[in-house]
Amino acid sequence: MENTVVGAFGHPSLVARRASLRRNKKSSRLPAGAAASYRLNSPSRRIKAVDTNSQDLNVHLEARAESAADTINPALKGSVWPSPSDETPFWKKEFPTWDVSVEVPADVEKDSDLMHIIHVTAEMAPIAKVGGLGDVVTGLARACLSRGHTVDVVLPFYECIEKRQITDLTLITTYNSFHDGDWIPTNAYRGEVSGIPVIFVEPSNQFFKGKYVYGGSYNELEAYIFFSRACLEWMQVTGVQPDIIHVHEWQTSALPLLYWDMYHQLSLKRPRITLTIHNMEHYGECRQEQLSKCGLDGAIYATTDRAVDDRTIGHNPERLSLLKGGIVYDNARSTVSPTYLKETLCSGWLSSTLIRNRDKYFGILNGIDTAIWNPATDIYLPVKFNAQKLEGKKFCKNYVQKGLGLPVESAGIVEGKDVVNGTQRKVPLVVCITRLVAQKGLHLITHAIKNVEELGGQMVVLGKAPDDRVEREFKDLADLYNEGPAIRILLMYSEELSHMLYAAADMVLVPSLYEPCGLAQMIGMRYGAVPTVRRTGGLADTVFDIDDHSNSHMANGFVFDGIDEGSLNGALDRAFSLYKNKPDEWTGLVRKAMERDNSWNNTAGNYIEVYNSVRVR
Numbered sequence: 107m108e109n110t111v112v113g114a115f116g117h118p119s120l121v122a123r124r125a126s127l128r129r130n131k132k133s134s135r136l137p138a139g140a141a142a143s144y145r146l147n148s149p150s151r152r153i154k155a156v157d158t159n160s161q162d163l164n165v166h167l168e169a170r171a172e173s174a175a176d177t178i179n180p181a182l183k184g185s186v187w188p189s190p191s192d193e194t195p196f197w198k199k200e201f202p203t204w205d206v207s208v209e210v211p212a213d214v215e216k217d218s219d220l221m222h223i224i225h226v227t228a229e230m231a232p233i234a235k236v237g238g239l240g241d242v243v244t245g246l247a248r249a250c251l252s253r254g255h256t257v258d259v260v261l262p263f264y265e266c267i268e269k270r271q272i273t274d275l276t277l278i279t280t281y282n283s284f285h286d287g288d289w290i291p292t293n294a295y296r297g298e299v300s301g302i303p304v305i306f307v308e309p310s311n312q313f314f315k316g317k318y319v320y321g322g323s324y325n326e327l328e329a330y331i332f333f334s335r336a337c338l339e340w341m342q343v344t345g346v347q348p349d350i351i352h353v354h355e356w357q358t359s360a361l362p363l364l365y366w367d368m369y370h371q372l373s374l375k376r377p378r379i380t381l382t383i384h385n386m387e388h389y390g391e392c393r394q395e396q397l398s399k400c401g402l403d404g405a406i407y408a409t410t411d412r413a414v415d416d417r418t419i420g421h422n423p424e425r426l427s428l429l430k431g432g433i434v435y436d437n438a439r440s441t442v443s444p445t446y447l448k449e450t451l452c453s454g455w456l457s458s459t460l461i462r463n464r465d466k467y468f469g470i471l472n473g474i475d476t477a478i479w480n481p482a483t484d485i486y487l488p489v490k491f492n493a494q495k496l497e498g499k500k501f502c503k504n505y506v507q508k509g510l511g512l513p514v515e516s517a518g519i520v521e522g523k524d525v526v527n528g529t530q531r532k533v534p535l536v537v538c539i540t541r542l543v544a545q546k547g548l549h550l551i552t553h554a555i556k557n558v559e560e561l562g563g564q565m566v567v568l569g570k571a572p573d574d575r576v577e578r579e580f581k582d583l584a585d586l587y588n589e590g591p592a593i594r595i596l597l598m599y600s601e602e603l604s605h606m607l608y609a610a611a612d613m614v615l616v617p618s619l620y621e622p623c624g625l626a627q628m629i630g631m632r633y634g635a636v637p638t639v640r641r642t643g644g645l646a647d648t649v650f651d652i653d654d655h656s657n658s659h660m661a662n663g664f665v666f667d668g669i670d671e672g673s674l675n676g677a678l679d680r681a682f683s684l685y686k687n688k689p690d691e692w693t694g695l696v697r698k699a700m701e702r703d704n705s706w707n708n709t710a711g712n713y714i715e716v717y718n719s720v721r722v723r
């Protein structure tokens with residue numbers, strides 16, 4: 107699979123293009139502070155790209171900024187337009203800190219039957235986020251807090267966490283937790299992140315040290331098993347007994363085993379455990395002796411009805427799956443969309459375990475955290491906007507185009523003439539913001555890059571590849587395309603830039619091979635970027651094709667089915683055609699997408715129902 111995908115980069119047309127671009131290549135330079143692979147056009151090319159009628163254009167852009175001046179970001183007032191040659195890239199400027207406490211919606215109804223929920227998780231946005239898991243924990247926690255419940259998040263105190271993003275950080279407990287025959291001195295801190303109470307667990311060994319959330323030079327599996335026990339140990343030491351312990355993914359799936367087979371036998375009686383599966387592909391493969399390091403006897407879980415990885419039965423040695431153990435030992439489990447629930451029951455080696463435990467398995471659609479993802483208040487945007495006042499969105503597009511050295515439009519028309527028709531061109535900006543892994547449809551992303559350029563659009567890919575091979579392939583593409591006037595491939599993680607790109611984009615592309623829920627399409631909609639997606643998992647539950655007349659009241663984007671390039675082309679063609687030829691319809695679609703409620707207010711209630719179905723009164 108991986109080979110097929112990577113092989114797609116060697117497509118003959120790309121090879122030809124590579125050769126032609128090499129011939130034309132001019133010297134390029136890296137903007138200060140940007141990733142090595144982030145190459146933009148040389149200054150001379152850049153000036154050429156935007157210089158046509160530059161005086162008029164600048165006057166137009168300044169006027170546009172002024173017309174949106176009431177919402178202009180104070181951090182940017184009086185500053186000039188960004189440029190790729192800026193010493194500090196525009197997404198690395200100093201931004202004000204979030205004050206989300208004011209964002210808690212006053213109109214949310216409080217629940218009458220309140221409870222205490224503790225999320226135990228490997229990620230939390232924005233301080234320890236790699237993908238959607240971090241967003242979901244923060245958004246769901248905030249939604250339950252605003253319904254009146256008591257909510258805490260427990261997170262490893264990763265060395266890479268920026269402490270300035272934590273309010274009132276205080277050491278609250280020093281205790282010992284068990285690992286591999288030793289009791290490890292461990293600190294628990296309390297603080298607040300984006301309005302949400304968080305307990306940070308900091309062991310005194312090497313666990314969770316390093317520059318990133320994942321991939322430190324310690325044994326990750328053992329670190330998360332340790333963390334799972336350390337959370338329960340902290341509850342036991344402090345006497346905290348929530349109604350619900352909500353664990354997420356394989357990283358914290360050892361907790362249900364530890365709870366029922368150890369801590370419930372000790373002093374923790376009240377909590378019940380729910381597990382959310384965000385992505386079935388990651389199942390926490392584990393050797394018996396690794397699990398034994400937390401003090402459980404790994405051997406007793408090596409049975410089909412407990413945690414043995416069914417695919418390894420008869421192998422020497424057989425393996426365990428922490429995720430399977432979690433599914434067997436939790437009180438209820440959920441996954442992140444109704445369609446993904448069906449998909450996981452029908453395929454994959456864990457389906458038989460899920461079917462056996464079907465009665466308490468729920469498909470609950472993720473929401474987005476509308477306090478953080480709100481174009482009307484977003485601290486990272488140069489100008490804010492909303493569905494009624496879209497002027498600011500156009501400004502954001504121009505801002506990003508200028509900052510990345512892409513030709514800038516004036517009043518929706520890019521400077522320059524269409525070479526074929528002699529008319530002025532309208533240039534849609536497509537963004538794809540994603541982890542660069544096979545699941546995300548890498549061959550479709552690379553194909554879209556080519557296709558968008560051919561269709562006369564612009565495209566920005568913001569992505570990070572955990573796999574070196576994929577990173578190299580995309581770096582080659584970046585070298586090839588970032589010199590040109592249409593495509594920017596930025597191989598890095600940047601929360602700030604992601605906000606600006608969603609705001610700038612006309613379209614957001616999510617061509618995943620499978621997608622448990624997907625947040626990019628929902629965030630895109632909230633920021634007025636019309637989604638083009640493959641019909642799978644949560645994408646099928648949130649994006650409805652505008653040409654599907656059986657469902658026209660829901661229509662909000664472009665959907666394709668196949669995993670071939672032709673299917674993607676069809677959807678992009680339709681999107682480009684509407685954008686270019688029917689601007690009023692397009693604006694209507696943008697407004698409709700923005701007005702769709704993808705917030706947690708819609709779905710957090712389903713989680714509360716699940717919690718209520720298992721809690722002890």
Ligand code: ADP
Binds near residue numbers: 236541623624626629
């Ligand atoms: P997954 O959880 O599989 O990564 P989702 O669509 O559920 O996919 O969530 C992805 C989240 O991570 C979104 O908030 C998206 O904006 C963000 N994201 C992904 N890649 C990057 C990146 N390179 N820089 C900034 N944000 C990113």
